[in-house]
Amino acid sequence: MANEGTILTAADLAGNGARGDDPDVHGKFGIFGGRYVPEALIPALDEVAAVYEKAKNDAEFLREFDHLLRTYAGRPTTLTDVPRFSERAGGARIVLKREDLTHTGAHKINNVLGQALLTKRLGKKRVIAETGAGQHGVATATAAALLGLECVIYMGAVDCERQALNVARMKLLGATVVPVTNGSQTLKDAINEAFRDWVTNVDTTHYLFGTVAGPHPFPEIVRDFARIIGVEARRQMLELTGKLPDAVCAAVGGGSNAIGVFHAFIGDQDVALHGYEAAGHGLESGEHALTLTAGSVGVLHGSRTYVLQDDEGQTIESHSISAGLDYPGVGPEHAWLKDSGRATYHGVTDDEAMAAFSLLARTEGIIPAIESSHALAGALELGRELGPAATILVNLSGRGDKDMGTAMKYFNL
Amino acid sequence: MTTLQTVFAKAKADNRAALVGYLPAGFPSKDGAIAAAAALVEAGCDVIEIGLPYSDPLMDGPTIQDAVHRSLTNGTRIADVMRTVEGVAATGAATLVMTYWNPIDKYGADRFARDLANAGGVGTITPDLTPEESEPWRAASAAAGIDTVFLVAPSSTEQRIKAVVDCCTGFVYAASLMGVTGARESVNVAAEGLVERTKAHTDLPVCVGLGVGTGAQAAEVAAYADGVIVGSAFIRRILDAPDEAAGLESVATLARDMARGVRR
Numbered sequence A: 001m002a003n004e005g006t007i008l009t010a011a012d013l014a015g016n017g018a019r020g021d022d023p024d025v026h027g028k029f030g031i032f033g034g035r036y037v038p039e040a041l042i043p044a045l046d047e048v049a050a051v052y053e054k055a056k057n058d059a060e061f062l063r064e065f066d067h068l069l070r071t072y073a074g075r076p077t078t079l080t081d082v083p084r085f086s087e088r089a090g091g092a093r094i095v096l097k098r099e100d101l102t103h104t105g106a107h108k109i110n111n112v113l114g115q116a117l118l119t120k121r122l123g124k125k126r127v128i129a130e131t132g133a134g135q136h137g138v139a140t141a142t143a144a145a146l147l148g149l150e151c152v153i154y155m156g157a158v159d160c161e162r163q164a165l166n167v168a169r170m171k172l173l174g175a176t177v178v179p180v181t182n183g184s185q186t187l188k189d190a191i192n193e194a195f196r197d198w199v200t201n202v203d204t205t206h207y208l209f210g211t212v213a214g215p216h217p218f219p220e221i222v223r224d225f226a227r228i229i230g231v232e233a234r235r236q237m238l239e240l241t242g243k244l245p246d247a248v249c250a251a252v253g254g255g256s257n258a259i260g261v262f263h264a265f266i267g268d269q270d271v272a273l274h275g276y277e278a279a280g281h282g283l284e285s286g287e288h289a290l291t292l293t294a295g296s297v298g299v300l301h302g303s304r305t306y307v308l309q310d311d312e313g314q315t316i317e318s319h320s321i322s323a324g325l326d327y328p329g330v331g332p333e334h335a336w337l338k339d340s341g342r343a344t345y346h347g348v349t350d351d352e353a354m355a356a357f358s359l360l361a362r363t364e365g366i367i368p369a370i371e372s373s374h375a376l377a378g379a380l381e382l383g384r385e386l387g388p389a390a391t392i393l394v395n396l397s398g399r400g401d402k403d404m405g406t407a408m409k410y411f412n413l
Numbered sequence B: 001m002t003t004l005q006t007v008f009a010k011a012k013a014d015n016r017a018a019l020v021g022y023l024p025a026g027f028p029s030k031d032g033a034i035a036a037a038a039a040l041v042e043a044g045c046d047v048i049e050i051g052l053p054y055s056d057p058l059m060d061g062p063t064i065q066d067a068v069h070r071s072l073t074n075g076t077r078i079a080d081v082m083r084t085v086e087g088v089a090a091t092g093a094a095t096l097v098m099t100y101w102n103p104i105d106k107y108g109a110d111r112f113a114r115d116l117a118n119a120g121g122v123g124t125i126t127p128d129l130t131p132e133e134s135e136p137w138r139a140a141s142a143a144a145g146i147d148t149v150f151l152v153a154p155s156s157t158e159q160r161i162k163a164v165v166d167c168c169t170g171f172v173y174a175a176s177l178m179g180v181t182g183a184r185e186s187v188n189v190a191a192e193g194l195v196e197r198t199k200a201h202t203d204l205p206v207c208v209g210l211g212v213g214t215g216a217q218a219a220e221v222a223a224y225a226d227g228v229i230v231g232s233a234f235i236r237r238i239l240d241a242p243d244e245a246a247g248l249e250s251v252a253t254l255a256r257d258m259a260r261g262v263r264r
């Protein structure tokens, strides 16, 4: 039931269970997901799930979302062939999905516009969000300005410093930015603080969760709103190359851009799905964010998934040069894709990511986000493995403007 | 061993509410926590909840976050929590562990339940374990003979209250307000209604926690609840004291005030 003249259909937004890869009624992807939250939040989560269930089958909601995606976010985003960059990948053909060209500069805007429309349907006037790189915070502040919602963003104090530009953007957009000074002062602590706000103000407030982690229904909703990335890219790859890619690559923090680009390809068994986590200073250093690669199954932020934790279940602080990947948890659907073998996850170090960051800038004139640079570094290696006949789709989840401070320090610019 | 049943039966016979005190293990120090809990019992607390310090306490306000952070910095491990339970249970108070779910999950549900029972603990309170996910823990607890306490909240529907109380043994924890732990100026008026709604679904005692900070507030809550739960107010006293001895003194004074409150 495609809406005439729109880019988005109900089937694009979600498979409505038809693909057999939606979570069950308790939000479980196999053993992963579910809800581990204070009872006080259950009614709010139920309400969000119910309102979303209705909205995703409502032509008017799809029309509004579609309209915003096209006329505000700038969808569909293009594919770009990067032949000079590809030379360094053993000649494999690398194609970028350009989420960096969306309004606000990252894939986060897709989910945010969807959830901001849901907020209206929930009858709530205030949104809160956590942010790591600041991209989700900027996107949320943007949507709040657009729709006239009050907006409070929780951000780890360490992240406020390394993504100072995004803090300024959020403030300019009218949001209140609250630096979080407890724990590791990064994304995980910002999420804790946002949950504390939510349980206190749940009558008036929607928690506009920024990735495919957290309690049910967030992993499903955020995935569905990010799913457009892969839906477009699949169509575009067929147009551009006449076939599906051999592999799809994406960076994995919480996992939203990765699930967004992977999801439309899950049924295509010949398309390999590769996720790249931040290996920071390397696995042996202990300073990394290798949740899927080196973590173990546990519960964090309301969901059963892979977690970086010690032998007694205390969360281990993660490390990455990229704030958006600096998270010791990951979305439950990725945990499920890993265990089922459908997707493969790898680590990319800070140095490898920064090399790819600089290479794309110099060979193609595109400055990627450091998060996305992890996927680029992964694709370089994968290309050398697969050889020149291979075609690799990389989700360029965001642009690097926000990372100039880090780049100046790293490269002594 | 003092069980929750005997505590609540005795309080009921005395025509008063039970007083439940919360302190995290390892705070202000490993031995200091046992001493502080013993002071609470001495001052009139009937039940002690020993908090298992967790790195991501998303239901806790600044006071408990601060105490838990100090405890983890002190190197508190689950073995220390068990040792604390043992020390506190020896005072004769019914002793529970309050913990987020992940530490039990990682330790192993059966092993945790067994070790807690062996330490003299009578049960657990698990604020982020929902009825839907609670089956393995209830089975492990039943096998070890310990109680499972879960929370209802002002936002809970009748259906949710029923689902939660069906998982509870020992008592039901009614969160007085929508929010995190921490003493408040006044106890939320929603608490009384929640207790009433909860009692419609269960014969178990219903205890009220979150926001109780003074003897007067304890008295107010004791008028409609079977137990009054106090945590942050005790911890605040210890945090604000110049040293451990002064902290003990201060916490005992407040506990005596609370104990008078539940007897008013």
Ligand SMILES: Cc1ncc(COP(=O)(O)O)c(C=O)c1O
Pocket (backbone or CB within 6 Å): A106, A107, A132, A133, A134, A135, A136, A210, A211, A212, A251, A252, A253, A254, A255, A256, A257, A258, A323, A324, A325, A369, A371, A372, A397, A398, A399
């Ligand atoms: C550009 C960009 N890519 C990736 C991420 C990581 O998040 P996720 O794994 O949810 O896509 C972020 C997070 O801030 C981001 O800004």
